Amino acid sequence: MKTTARSFLILSTLMLFGAAANAVAAPTLASDVTTKVVRFKDLDLSTAVGARTLYERISAAARIVCREAAYTEMRECRTRAVDDAVKAVGSPLLSSVHGSTADHVEEVVLR
Numbered sequence: 001m002k003t004t005a006r007s008f009l010i011l012s013t014l015m016l017f018g019a020a021a022n023a024v025a026a027p028t029l030a031s032d033v034t035t036k037v038v039r040f041k042d043l044d045l046s047t048a049v050g051a052r053t054l055y056e057r058i059s060a061a062a063r064i065v066c067r068e069a070a071y072t073e074m075r076e077c078r079t080r081a082v083d084d085a086v087k088a089v090g091s092p093l094l095s096s097v098h099g100s101t102a103d104h105v106e107e108v109v110l111r
Contacts, residue, residue: 036061038085051093055101058085 038061043050059082066077086098 036064040089045089045091045094048093048097051091051097054089054091054094055086055097058082061085 038054038057040050040054040057043054045051045054059078062078062081062085065081066074069077082098086094
């Protein structure tokens with residue numbers, strides 16, 4: 001899959017979850033949906049540094065897209081947006097970074 005297609009998939013995923021979060025709070029028009037483009041043409045996703053950098057960009061975009069969600073739904077919105085964006089990219093190394101980050105957060109919450 002070409003990088004531009006991947007960027008579009010991530011954007012689409014984040015836009016959909018932003019819409020879903022806003023739809024719960026109040027009906028919105030498509031033009032009211034918060035979107036964030038995540039670019040990663042400059043990254044080498046076959047390296048740990050590239051995968052971590054993209055993960056940080058995806059996470060930051062999810063925070064922006066989901067900031068309008070109700071407080072009780074914000075965490076779920078971010079989690080779903082990041083999960084789907086990582087899956088859309090289809091990079092095993094990015095998935096590994098995501099898995100280790102999600103496992104660490106769950107471990108801290110359980111303590």
